[in-house]
Amino acid sequence: MSDESTMIMLVQQYAARFGITFSSSLMADEQHKARVITLMAEALSGKRGAFTDEDVLQ
Secondary structure, rough: HHHHHHHHHHHHHHHHHHHOOOOHHHHHHHHHHHEEEEHHHHHHHHOOOOOOOOHHOO
16 A cells, blocks of 8 residues: 555544644645654544644644
């Protein structure tokens, strides 16, 4: 499975559970994208709740 397919599945799961709470424009920056992926994984695993742009930019 490609990285892009994995990302799409992760975003779909996150959106279904929490709604989208961050700007998709953050995905254009590789550093922010990595942070978004980490935060989504933590949220989906129950380690944290939904996150916002501020959480990504910290």
